[in-house]
Amino acid sequence: MLKDITLGQYFPGNTVIHKLDPRTKLVITTLYIAVLFIAGNFISYSVVLAFLILSIYLSHIKLRVILRGIKPLIVIIIITGLLNLFYTEGKELVSWWILTITAEGIKRAVLMIMRIIMLIMGTFLLTYTTSPIQLTDGLESLLSPLKKIRMPIHELSMMMSIALRFIPTLIEETDKIMRAQKARGADFETGNILQRAKALLPLLIPLFVSAFRRADELAVAMESRCYHGGEGRTRMKQLIMQSRDWLTFLGGALLLVCIITLNVYGL
Amino acid sequence: MANRIEIQNLIYDYKSFDTTTRAIDGINLTIDSGCFVAVLGHNGSGKSTLAKLLNAIFLPTSGKILIDGMDTCDESKLLEIRRRVGMVFQNPDNQLVTNVVEDDVAFGPENIGVPPLEIRKRVDDALHTVGMSDYSKHAPHLLSGGQKQRVAIAGVIAMRPRYIVLDEPTAMLDPRGRQEVISTIKALNRDFGITVILITHHMNETIDADRLIVMADGRVIADATPREVFKNVDRLHEVGLSVPDTTDLIYKLRASGLDIPIGALSVEECARSIYDYFIRRDS
Amino acid sequence: MAPIIKTENLRHLYSEGTPFEYVAIDDICFEAEKGEFVGIIGHTGSGKSTFIQHLNGLLKPTAGRVLFGGRDIYESKAFTRDVRFKVGLVFQYPEYQLFEETVYQDIAFGPKNMKLSEEQIDIRVRGAANFVGLDEDLLGKSPFELSGGQKRRVAIAGVMAMQPDVLILDEPTAGLDPEGRESVLANIKRYHDAVNCTVLLVTHSMEEIARSVDRLVVFNRGRIAMNGTPSEIFRRGEELESMGLSVPQISLVARRLKELGLPIDPSVFTVEQVQSALLALRGGAADA
Numbered sequence: 001m002l003k004d005i006t007l008g009q010y011f012p013g014n015t016v017i018h019k020l021d022p023r024t025k026l027v028i029t030t031l032y033i034a035v036l037f038i039a040g041n042f043i044s045y046s047v048v049l050a051f052l053i054l055s056i057y058l059s060h061i062k063l064r065v066i067l068r069g070i071k072p073l074i075v076i077i078i079i080t081g082l083l084n085l086f087y088t089e090g091k092e093l094v095s096w097w098i099l100t101i102t103a104e105g106i107k108r109a110v111l112m113i114m115r116i117i118m119l120i121m122g123t124f125l126l127t128y129t130t131s132p133i134q135l136t137d138g139l140e141s142l143l144s145p146l147k148k149i150r151m152p153i154h155e156l157s158m159m160m161s162i163a164l165r166f167i168p169t170l171i172e173e174t175d176k177i178m179r180a181q182k183a184r185g186a187d188f189e190t191g192n193i194l195q196r197a198k199a200l201l202p203l204l205i206p207l208f209v210s211a212f213r214r215a216d217e218l219a220v221a222m223e224s225r226c227y228h229g230g231e232g233r234t235r236m237k238q239l240i241m242q243s244r245d246w247l248t249f250l251g252g253a254l255l256l257v258c259i260i261t262l263n264v265y266g267l
Numbered sequence: 268m269a270n271r272i273e274i275q276n277l278i279y280d281y282k283s284f285d286t287t288t289r290a291i292d293g294i295n296l297t298i299d300s301g302c303f304v305a306v307l308g309h310n311g312s313g314k315s316t317l318a319k320l321l322n323a324i325f326l327p328t329s330g331k332i333l334i335d336g337m338d339t340c341d342e343s344k345l346l347e348i349r350r351r352v353g354m355v356f357q358n359p360d361n362q363l364v365t366n367v368v369e370d371d372v373a374f375g376p377e378n379i380g381v382p383p384l385e386i387r388k389r390v391d392d393a394l395h396t397v398g399m400s401d402y403s404k405h406a407p408h409l410l411s412g413g414q415k416q417r418v419a420i421a422g423v424i425a426m427r428p429r430y431i432v433l434d435e436p437t438a439m440l441d442p443r444g445r446q447e448v449i450s451t452i453k454a455l456n457r458d459f460g461i462t463v464i465l466i467t468h469h470m471n472e473t474i475d476a477d478r479l480i481v482m483a484d485g486r487v488i489a490d491a492t493p494r495e496v497f498k499n500v501d502r503l504h505e506v507g508l509s510v511p512d513t514t515d516l517i518y519k520l521r522a523s524g525l526d527i528p529i530g531a532l533s534v535e536e537c538a539r540s541i542y543d544y545f546i547r548r549d550s
Numbered sequence: 551m552a553p554i555i556k557t558e559n560l561r562h563l564y565s566e567g568t569p570f571e572y573v574a575i576d577d578i579c580f581e582a583e584k585g586e587f588v589g590i591i592g593h594t595g596s597g598k599s600t601f602i603q604h605l606n607g608l609l610k611p612t613a614g615r616v617l618f619g620g621r622d623i624y625e626s627k628a629f630t631r632d633v634r635f636k637v638g639l640v641f642q643y644p645e646y647q648l649f650e651e652t653v654y655q656d657i658a659f660g661p662k663n664m665k666l667s668e669e670q671i672d673i674r675v676r677g678a679a680n681f682v683g684l685d686e687d688l689l690g691k692s693p694f695e696l697s698g699g700q701k702r703r704v705a706i707a708g709v710m711a712m713q714p715d716v717l718i719l720d721e722p723t724a725g726l727d728p729e730g731r732e733s734v735l736a737n738i739k740r741y742h743d744a745v746n747c748t749v750l751l752v753t754h755s756m757e758e759i760a761r762s763v764d765r766l767v768v769f770n771r772g773r774i775a776m777n778g779t780p781s782e783i784f785r786r787g788e789e790l791e792s793m794g795l796s797v798p799q800i801s802l803v804a805r806r807l808k809e810l811g812l813p814i815d816p817s818v819f820t821v822e823q824v825q826s827a828l829l830a831l832r833g834g835a836a837d838a
Contacts, residue, residue, distance in 0.1 A: 010366055012404045133370040165366050168408045173646075179608050180647040183639040184708060185631075185663030202659065205649035209694065214361045221362035224322045224354040225422065226346050226378040236373035236386040310698065310727045357725075411594065438725050441594045441754045442796040468727040471799070507729050512757075512799045512821055519825045525832060534799060538806035541828065545812060548832070 009168065010131045016244060017059035017129045022138025024245040028252045029126045035259050036115055036122075044262040045114055051255050052118055052125075059129050069124045070117060077116050085109040127164070134237065136161035140230070141239055154230030162218070170211065177206050270300035270335050272321065272352075272430065272462075277330035279316055279485075290316040292485035294330075298464065300429060303456045305473035305493070306466045308482035309507060314466045317482070318434045321464070322354045335429070350379055353423030355433040359415035359440075360408075368410075368418050369394065369403040375426040386425075393421035396459070397451050413444025417451055424455065430462040431455065437469060445469075470497075470511045474532045481508065494530045513537035552620050553581035554748055555605060555637065555716050560614035562600055574600040575772045578614070582716070582748050587739075589759045589780075590752045592769030593794040598752050599642075601769065602718050605750075606637035618716075635664050638714030642721045644705030645698065653679075653696070653704050654689040660712040671711075678711035681741045683733065699730040703737070710741060716748040717741075723758065731758060738762075757798040760784070760819045768793070785817035800824055 012018070017025075032051070039045050056063060070077070090104030127135070136157040143153045178188065181202045188199055279291035290313045298304055308314040319325045320332055323339040334352055337344040353375075356362050365371045369390050376386045394400045397417040407415055416436050423431055433452060437445040449472055456463045465472065473479050479496045481489035483506040489496045497503070497514045509515070513534060517527050520541070527544045531537040560578040565571050575597040582588050592598040603609040604616050607623050607630045616623045623633045638660075641647070650656035657678055661671045679689060682703035688696065693704050706722060719738065723731040739762050742749045753759055756766070760780045768776035768783060770793045776783055783790070787797045787805060798819045804827075805816045812831065818824050 010406065012367070131365070131367045131370065133365045133367065162364065165364065168406070169360055172408070176641065177647050179603070180639075180641040180644065181659075182608060183606060183634065183641070184660040184712070185634055186659075187663070202647075202649045206647050209649075210646055217356065217358060217361035218364070220319070220324055221354070221356055222364060222374075224324055224349055225364075225375040226349045226426070227374070228346065228378065232380045234377050234380050234383060234386065236370070236377060236383055236390060238383050309729055443593060443794045470728075509728055513803060516800065516803065516821050516824055519821060520828060523825070523829055525828070534802040534806055537803050538810060541803075541807060542810045542812060545831070 009128065011061055011065070011128050012131070013060055013129065015058055015060045015129070017055060017125075019242075019244070020248060021239055021241055021245045022130050022134040023142050023239060024241070024248050025126055025130055026135070026138050026142060028248060029122060031252045031256060032122050033119060035256055036119055038263060039115075039259050040111075040263055042111075044259045045111065045118075047255070047258055047262070048118065049114075051251075052122060055125060056121070059125060061125065061128050066121050066124050066128070070120055073116075073120065077113055080116060081109045081113045084112045132161045132164040135164070137235060137237070137239060154233075158230075166211075166214065169214075170207070173210060174203065174207055177203055270429065272296075272298040272335075273331075273333040274298075275331045275333070277317075277320065277332065278328045279313075279320060279325060280328045281316075290485055291320070294485075294487055296480070296487065296490070298430075298462065300462050301456075301460050302477045303453070303463045303475070304465070304478045304480060305476035306464065306480045306482060307468065307470065307473055307508065308466075309468065312482040313485040314482050315434050316485075318354065318432045318464070318466055321430075321432050322352045323348050324354075346379060350375075350426050351429045353426060353428035353431040355416065355419050355423060355431065355436050357435040357438050359412050359419060362419050363407040363415060363422075366406050366408075367403075368399065368405050368407060371407065371418060372421045372425050375422055379426065389425045389427070390421075393425040394418075396424060396455070397421045398447075411444060412440045413447040416440065416444070416448045420448075420451055420455070424459075424461070428461065430464065432464045432466070434466045435468065436465075437467065437472065445472075470509065474511065481506075483508075494532060497532065498529050500529075517541070553617075554584045554619060556581040556617040556620075557601075557604065558615045558617070560601070560604060560616065561612050562597075562604065562609060563612045564600075566612065573772055575604075575769075578774060580767065580774065582750065584715070584748055585746045586765065587742055587749045587763050588751070589756065589763035589766045590750055590769065591754060591756050591766060591795060592752075593754060596769040596793075597772040598769045599720060602639060602720060602750065602752060605716065605718060606634050606639050608639070635660070635712050636714055637716045637718065638709040638712050640706050640709045640717070640719040640722060642724055644708075644722075645693075645701035648693040648701060648705060648708075651692060652690055653684070653693050656693050656704055657689075657708045657711050660708055664712060674711040674713065675707075678707035681710055681744070682707045682737045699726055699734075702726065702730070702734060706734070706737070713745070714747065716750065718750040718752070720752045721754070722751065723753070723755075735759070735762065755796065756780075756783075757796075757819075760798060768795070780819055781815075781817040784819045787816070 035048055039048055056066060085101060085105045086099050088102055088105035088108045090102035092100055092102055094101045140153055140157040147153050186199060186202050191199065274294055274296040277291050277294040281288045281290050306314050316325065320327060323345055326340055332339045334348045337348055339348055363371050364374050372390045372393055373386050376389055394403055397420050399414065399417050399421060402410065402414065407418060437448050440448065452463055452465060453475060455461045467473060474493050476493055479491065479493040480487055481496060488506060489499065497510045500510050500514065500518045503510055511532060513531055517529055517531055517537060517540065520527055521529060525544060527540050531540045557578050557580045561576050562574045563571055564574050578601055590598050600609065604611055618633050618636060621629065623630055648656050650659060654675055657675045658671050661674050684703055684707065693701060696704065709717065722738065723734050726734065735758055738749065751759055763780065766778065766780055766783045767774055775793065776786065784797065784801050787801055790797050800821055801819050804814050804818045804824055807814045808816050814827050818827060
């Protein structure tokens with residue numbers, strides 16, 4: 001199960017999607033998320049879905065890999081779906097005990113599930129095709145106007161990048177500690193919620209201790225490599241907008257216009 | 268100014284809320300540019316503290332460290348000192364900053380403001396030097412321990428340092444990884460003239476050094492060529508250190524009355540001197 | 551005598567059914583007697599770590615069986631859980647799994663999970679602490695205040711306190727300095743001799759364990775490549791080197807002396823062995 005968490009992973013590649021400027025990808029992803037929330041019916045969702053599938057296709061990332069990322073969140077998705085299914089008012093179709101299914105409920109549940117799944121897939125596509133350092137650079141560059149009002153943009157983006165770097169390491173470590181405690185008879189699988197929460201202590205405490213130790217060592221290592229914040233820092237990979245970036249923006253704008261039009265005309 | 272590290276009357280205390288522990292207790296050393304120095308000692312002997320002092324991660328409680336004439340306490344020289352004295356640490360997982368090997372190697376040069384094209388060149392050169400060019404786009408967490416350490420070394424040499432301090436770089440590696448790292452370090456010294464300060468508790472890694480410094484309780488208790496240092500078997504035993512098995516064998520044979528000259532370190536030297544003894548006897 | 555632990559044609563696939571699938575271990579037939587001290591050697595990725603995790607049921611074999619006292623460990627759920635305690639496993643860098651407020655409580659974690667009485671737990675905790683050379687006054691301290699070497703001992707004591715019939719340690723000396731390595735090995739040896747349990751010690755440096763173990767098992771590419779006494783194994787030094795394993799320096803000296811023409815048995819692996827062989831040779835030469 002832990003191995004299914006693929007957030008923060010990056011799959012190197014040489015496709016158009018990989019080569020896009022990270023700023024373009026960040027803007028388009030934000031736009032994509034916005035569009036997902038604006039879209040209100042099946043037709044607009046299909047358009048957005050087509051856009052997503054095209055992007056996935058261009059990225060050469062296997063659909064299965066992206067879908068795998070959804071697995072750990074499946075419970076949340078199902079609960080959201082069920083809540084929408086049962087608690088939407090409208091034309092009653094089936095009613096049993098306190099549960100009522102309405103036609104609107106079915107529609108909303110399906111749309112909601114699609115929305116979450118597409119949201120996850122879209123953001124995963126971003127992290128899968130953009131190395132964390134690029135992502136950080138992109139974010140820093142996009143948010144740099146905020147530096148004027150003394151927002152620590154460089155620091156925030158560095159923190160994000162390091163967090164992403166250490167996710168696989170910490171997942172591996174969690175797995176290891178879990179097995180080590182199991183070897184001492186720890187039981188993570190049975191008992192009620194309270195017992196289970198308590199059973200997690202032997203896992204969480206060592207994990208925190210180790211995260212702090214790592215943070216400490218990493219800080220020293222970074223300092224010894226002359227890290228002193230964003231001031232005077234150069235970049236090996238400079239961000240330069242190419243024509244493919246402008247074309248992508250055009251595509252994104254078209255998508256936005258398309259969805260708004262569909263909404264206005266209530267299709 | 269002369270190209271060397273000068274350590275003068277160095278003292279360093281660790282302070283926690285109520286106790287003070289003396290980690291370095293009066294050290295004087297001069298390390299000349301270009302040599303390969305090994306520092307041997309137990310955990311708690313002060314050798315890792317010394318490493319951090321050389322790079323201005325720690326500042327002396329009293330005494331002075333001069334890197335090519337620059338005082339580590341001089342804040343205006345801090346970046347230049349850290350650029351000249353590169354550090355490689357024990358745990359390969361906790362010193363790589365990014366998810367892509369080449370981006371990590373670029374991290375140091377980026378911090379000191381090297382122009383982008385120049386960074387690209389340095390990164391490629393550094394990865395080539397440590398034999399990791401084929402892995403430039405890999406994620407560090409998928410590499411072996413020895414490979415990670417070589418990436419860490421590349422990250423340091425991309426800053427074009429004059430000195431490189433390695434704090435037990437092989438402690439967490441398996442024999443193959445250890446071999447990879449040690450031969451990389453030796454090549455840096457031999458082929459590129461980088462001064463290597465290798466801190467370790469593996470005696471076998473110190474054999475090829477030009478100079479071996481032994482530390483115990485925050486002091487230097489021996490400082491000579493490995494051959495000379497290991498001759499002093501009793502003194503090393505006193506501070507709880509052992510000697511290479513080759514030296515140990517000859518030492519024990521001498522104790523049993525075999526007149527074999529002490530000082531052999533490599534397997535070949537050891538076998539030769541024993542063999543010579545028997546040939547001499549028989550003739 | 552029936553072996554206490556045995557595996558029959560053990561095979562384990564990682565990421566089964568995905569493109570990343572690979573065989574971690576294959577066709578492992580291994581057994582150990584009660585009271586035996588076995589060294590398991592292999593390079594990283596040779597499958598040794600995967601193998602040992604099968605012995606206490608942490609990993610389930612893709613094919614083959616694991617028998618404890620002649621019974622399949624998956625015979626029943628209760629027995630599988632029982633085996634968890636009977637086959638104690640100390641992982642690599644075990645100090646990173648410490649979590650309790652005091653050293654005492656941390657060592658008591660395993661025995662507590664076994665649902666032993668307070669008195670029983672107390673006896674075991676103190677006994678185990680003694681075996682690894684931890685002073686009584688350390689028991690009340692937080693494990694996080696201790697030095698690296700002491701933490702390692704606490705973690706090992708935590709498994710010893712379960713009094714397993716088979717104690718498995720994965721690289722118990724990794725990252726320690728020479729003094730720490732020696733004393734941890736001595737503790738394990740002392741424990742083995744005192745309670746006569748089976749010990750499986752996994753390592754990639756055979757220098758340190760050659761003199762303690764009765765038998766060495768060498769893993770290579772997921773299979774058992776060699777199995778025999780230390781002398782039998784070290785006689786095949788070149789093969790070991792080709793597997794990326796380091797042969798003790800002293801064996802190399804012996805090998806070189808033999809090449810030069812001295813009649814030395816190249817399967818020796820301790821300084822004392824070579825010393826006495828050479829002294830005998832001198833005696834012989836003097837007589838001649």
